[in-house]
Amino acid sequence: MRMALRELRRRPGRFTMATLTLAVLASLLLFLAGLLDGLYLGSTGAIRAQQADVFVYGDTSRDSFLRSRIEPHTREVVRQVAGVTAVGGLGLALVGAAVPGSDDLADAAVIGYELPPRGVPEPPAPGQAWADDRLRAEGVSVGDVLQLGTARIPVEVIGFVDDTNYLLQGALWVEPGTWRAVQNANRPDARVADDIVQVLIVRGDGTASDEELAARIDAATASLGTGSGATSSLTKAEAELSLPGTREQNATFNQILGVTFAVVVLIVALYFALLTLERVPLYGMLKAVGASTRQLFAGVMVQAIVVATAAFAMGAVVVAVGAATAPAELPLAVEQGRVVSTYVVLVLCAVLGSLASLRRVVRIDPAQAIGGGS
Amino acid sequence: MTTPLELRDVTKVYGSGDTAVTALAHATLSVAAEEMVALVGPSGSGKTTLLSIAGGLLHATSGEVRVGGRDISAATPRQLTDLRRDTVGFVFQAVNLVPFLTARENLLLVDELRGRRSKASRQRADQLLGELGLAYRTGNLPGQLSGGERQRVAIARALMNEPRLVLFDEPTSALDTQLGEQVMELIKAEVKGRGIAAVIITHDERMTHYADRTVHIVDGVLNAT
Numbered sequence: 001m002r003m004a005l006r007e008l009r010r011r012p013g014r015f016t017m018a019t020l021t022l023a024v025l026a027s028l029l030l031f032l033a034g035l036l037d038g039l040y041l042g043s044t045g046a047i048r049a050q051q052a053d054v055f056v057y058g059d060t061s062r063d064s065f066l067r068s069r070i071e072p073h074t075r076e077v078v079r080q081v082a083g084v085t086a087v088g089g090l091g092l093a094l095v096g097a098a099v100p101g102s103d104d105l106a107d108a109a110v111i112g113y114e115l116p117p118r119g120v121p122e123p124p125a126p127g128q129a130w131a132d133d134r135l136r137a138e139g140v141s142v143g144d145v146l147q148l149g150t151a152r153i154p155v156e157v158i159g160f161v162d163d164t165n166y167l168l169q170g171a172l173w174v175e176p177g178t179w180r181a182v183q184n185a186n187r188p189d190a191r192v193a194d195d196i197v198q199v200l201i202v203r204g205d206g207t208a209s210d211e212e213l214a215a216r217i218d219a220a221t222a223s224l225g226t227g228s229g230a231t232s233s234l235t236k237a238e239a240e241l242s243l244p245g246t247r248e249q250n251a252t253f254n255q256i257l258g259v260t261f262a263v264v265v266l267i268v269a270l271y272f273a274l275l276t277l278e279r280v281p282l283y284g285m286l287k288a289v290g291a292s293t294r295q296l297f298a299g300v301m302v303q304a305i306v307v308a309t310a311a312f313a314m315g316a317v318v319v320a321v322g323a324a325t326a327p328a329e330l331p332l333a334v335e336q337g338r339v340v341s342t343y344v345v346l347v348l349c350a351v352l353g354s355l356a357s358l359r360r361v362v363r364i365d366p367a368q369a370i371g372g373g374s
Numbered sequence: 375m376t377t378p379l380e381l382r383d384v385t386k387v388y389g390s391g392d393t394a395v396t397a398l399a400h401a402t403l404s405v406a407a408e409e410m411v412a413l414v415g416p417s418g419s420g421k422t423t424l425l426s427i428a429g430g431l432l433h434a435t436s437g438e439v440r441v442g443g444r445d446i447s448a449a450t451p452r453q454l455t456d457l458r459r460d461t462v463g464f465v466f467q468a469v470n471l472v473p474f475l476t477a478r479e480n481l482l483l484v485d486e487l488r489g490r491r492s493k494a495s496r497q498r499a500d501q502l503l504g505e506l507g508l509a510y511r512t513g514n515l516p517g518q519l520s521g522g523e524r525q526r527v528a529i530a531r532a533l534m535n536e537p538r539l540v541l542f543d544e545p546t547s548a549l550d551t552q553l554g555e556q557v558m559e560l561i562k563a564e565v566k567g568r569g570i571a572a573v574i575i576t577h578d579e580r581m582t583h584y585a586d587r588t589v590h591i592v593d594g595v596l597n598a599t
Contacts, residue, residue, distance in 0.1 A: 002486055003472065003479075010474045010515075282473075285466060288431055289531075290459020290487045292452070366458070367431040369466050370422055370543040 004299030008306055015303070018271040019311050022264060026308075026315025026346060027322075029260050033338045034319060036253035038331030039168070043249075044240040045132070046109065046166040049117035052088075052201035054214045055239040059221075059230040063242040065092045066190075068198045074221055074229040078200055081220045083208045088115030089197030091179040094169060095149035095186055099139045106138035109166035110148060110155075112179025115201060120161045123175035131157045135170035137328045146172070149186030167243060168331060202233075210235040261349050268304050268353025276300065276357040280364055287366035297361045301354045308350035312343050376443030378538040378571035379405040379428055384437030386423050386594075397423040399594040400437070405539070405571040410562060412585035413575045420594035421575045422543070428573060429462050429541045430454040442538040459487055463532030463540035463570075467547055470528040471516040477503060477527045478512040484534040502530040506560060522553040526560065533564060540565070542574040546581055558584040 008015060041048075047055070056078055061068035070089065079087045091112040096105035110129075116122055120130055131140055135157075140146065145156045155172060164171045174182075176197065184191045192198075204213045214233035221231040234242060241247045276283070283296055316339065323334050386398040398420045405411050415421050426432040427439055430446055431454075439447050442461050446454065458464070471480045481499035485491055503512050506526045516524050525545060532540050542561065546554030562584050565572045574585060582588045590597045 002491075003475065003483060006479065007474045281468070285470065286472070286483075286487075287455070288429070288458060288464055288466070289484065290455055290535075292455050292487075295487060366455075367426045369464070370425055370429075370431070370541075 001295075001298050001302050004302045005306070008303060014275070015307050018267065019307050019314070021267055022308060022311030022346075022350075023314035023318070025260060025264050025267070026312045026342075027318040028315075029257060029264075029342050029346065030315055030319040030334070030339065031322065031332070032253060032257055032260065033342055034323065034332040034334045035330075036250065036257070037335050037338055038333035039249055039253075040240075040246065041163065041333050042134075042165050042168045042331045043243055043246055045164045046092075046111055046117070046171055047236065047240045047243065049119060049164045050090075050201050050236065051115065051118055051203065052236060053204045053210045054202040054217060054233050054235060056200035056202060056217055056231045056233045057198075058227075059218075059232045060227045061232065063232055063234060063239075064244070065090070065198050066094075069192065070197050070200050070231070071229060072195045074224060074231060075197075075200060077221050077224065077229070078202060078217050078231070081213075081216050083204045083213050083216065084202055085205045086115060086203040088113065088201050089176060090114075090199045090201060091176060091183065091192065091197050092166065092199075093149075093179060093183040093186065094166075095182060097135075097138075097140075097170075097172070098147035098152065099135075100144050100146075102139045104138075106135055106140065106146075107169040108135065108146070108148065108172050109169040110172045110174060110179055110182045111166065112174050112176035112197070114176060114197075115203075117164060117173075120164060120173050121159070123173075124158055126175055126178050126181075127155060128158045129155045129172040129174045129178070130159050130161045131173075132164045132171040133160050133162050134165050135172075136160065138170065140170075148172075148182050151182075151185035153182045153185050155182075167245075200231075261345060264308075264346060264349040265353045268308070268350045269356035272300055272304055272354050272357045273360065276360045280360075281368070283361060283364045284366055285369040287364060288369035293362050293364075296364075297354075297358050300357050300361065301351055304350040304354035305347055308347050309343075312346050377404055377440070378407055378442055379403070379573065380438070380440040381424075381428065382438040382440075384424075384427060384434045384439060386420075386427060386432065387435045397594050398427070398434070401591075401594070401596045403589065403596060405573060407538075407569045407571055408566050409587075410565045410572045410574065410585045412582040412588040413573055413591060414577070414579065414582060414588055415591035419591045421591055423594070424591065424596075425541050425543060425573060425575055428539070429464060430457045459484075460535060461538050463535065463537035465525070465528045465532045465540065465542045465545050467544040471524060471531070473516050476513050476515055477508060477519065477523075477530075480516070480527060481531050481534045484531060488535070499530075499534065502533055503527070506530050521548050522557065525549065525557050529557070529561060529564065533568065533570075536568075537570060540570055540572045542572060544575050544577065546576065546578060551580070554578065554581060 057063050057068040093110045097108040099106050145154050217233045224230050323332050326332050381401050381403045384401045388395045413421050427434050478499050485495040558581050
């Protein structure tokens with residue numbers, strides 16, 4: 001193992017090409033992972049911010065905010081389910097917002113709420129909103145009065161909150177009446193009555209799992225009838241994935257990441273197989289003087305791990321610089337957990353790739369050191 | 375005291391049936407401590423096979439092989455690896471040293487393979503290199519050494535594990551006559567001074583007079599002279 005490290009130190013040129021190739025792949029992996037996380041976090045902020053265990057949709061809504069309607073009698077049934085401690089309504093309207101001093105419309109998600117999400121204060125007065133930080137990039141400032149939708153409903157921004165967006169659109173957190181006003185004025189085809197919300201968020205007392213609580217709620221509302229009050233309840237994780245395109249987006253990116261990791265395995269396997277082939281006489285001599293296959297292969301594996309680690313460090317620097325200079329509209333989020341997991345999987349791929357050399361190392365005959373290989 | 379190397383009626387056959395080739399036929403050879411045996415023969419005569427069997431690199435097809443008194447005829451590959459690491463020293467003709475390790479590190483490698491690395495190892499490596507006239511070359515890579523110096527480092531490495539038996543595969547073939555004679559003098563001094571047994575394959579009849587005895591091998595059959 002010490003010998004393998006010395007070779008890396010004294011003959012770095014032999015490993016340069018493999019390291020650079022893996023560095024390109026590592027930066028690609030981190031960039032793709034950053035985009036995946038950026039898109040996911042940017043899409044699901046409004047859900048993730050909710051201090052809720054279960055999200056309750058109308059049973060015919062196909063778990064869509066925009067299609068879902070929850071009427072008061074359903075809400076009352078949900079409230080009485082064993083283990084439920086709090087129930088709050090949510091409503092959502094996607095509109096263009098005219099920002100003072102800007103010619104372009106900002107994409108906005110107007111969200112009416114009753115129970116404050118994490119980091120969001122109590123619902124503001126009618127006609128006011130807490131705006132997500134994302135809207136700052138659109139030129140929005142505290143005190144601005146935004147004109148929402150084609151009906152140009154005015155809403156004044158009274159402060160900013162962080163990481164609460166919906167499908168990459170800047171959230172405007174308002175009290176339910178303001179949401180209904182925006183919805184009904186801009187979507188007359190989908191009006192909502194004063195006591196109706198789109199989705200309920202439910203907090204439990206912790207005695208049941210989120211899945212059990214969701215099942216209890218659906219069981220309790222089933223008797224109200226399909227389309228007449230029956231519900232489809234989801235855990236928070238399920239609600240995040242039920243957002244349009246989120247599941248497909250995750251699957252697509254994960255497949256690309258998987259293929260890229262497979263390419264890492266292939267490159268490490270090919271590179272170290274070639275290196276091992278070149279080292280056959282040396283390994284033959286080392287086996288002759290008492291090196292075991294395990295010792296020789298451990299050296300190959302250590303070199304693969306060091307090369308992968310160096311490549312990852314280089315890739316991480318490239319992505320860090322890229323993230324710092326990327327335009328604000330690029331949804332790139334470099335998450336610490338993702339960086340660590342990418343490194344771990346990259347190293348595992350390198351180890352896996354190096355295993356391709358194991359068979360060859362095993363087969364090296366020490367007798368060939370003196371030309372007597374059988 | 376046990377004999378460092380004993381071969382009794384050793385035969386090695388490669389292949390089987392019609393394609394069988396007998397590389398070594400009923401070879402019997404004993405090499406005592408402080409004894410230096412030159413093994414001479416034409417190409418393909420079985421010299422390398424004999425050396426490989428003696429060093430635990432190959433299994434004999436039949437016969438008994440004892441190294442340091444221990445019968446290795448039926449040893450497992452792992453036991454043979456341990457034997458080579460702990461009991462036998464090798465000096466090869468071609469690839470001898472690890473090119474990216476210094477002269478000292480090439481010697482320390484022997485102890486590293488045994489899971490040992492201590493100040494004593496380093497002292498022993500430096501002492502061996504000093505005895506072989508390489509004290510000023512301990513930190514040099516093989517590529518920075520002359521052919522004779524490289525061969526001396528290889529000899530020092532072969533002595534690093536304090537072996538009972540050292541096997542030399544044409545140690546002077548890449549050297550000119552003068553350097554070859556110096557190396558043979560050195561080998562002889564080490565064999566006698568350390569009480570080890572040595573078998574030296576050589577094509578060069580001029581070098582055989584350094585040996586205590588010469589064994590000729592033709593078509594796998596030994597003839598002592």
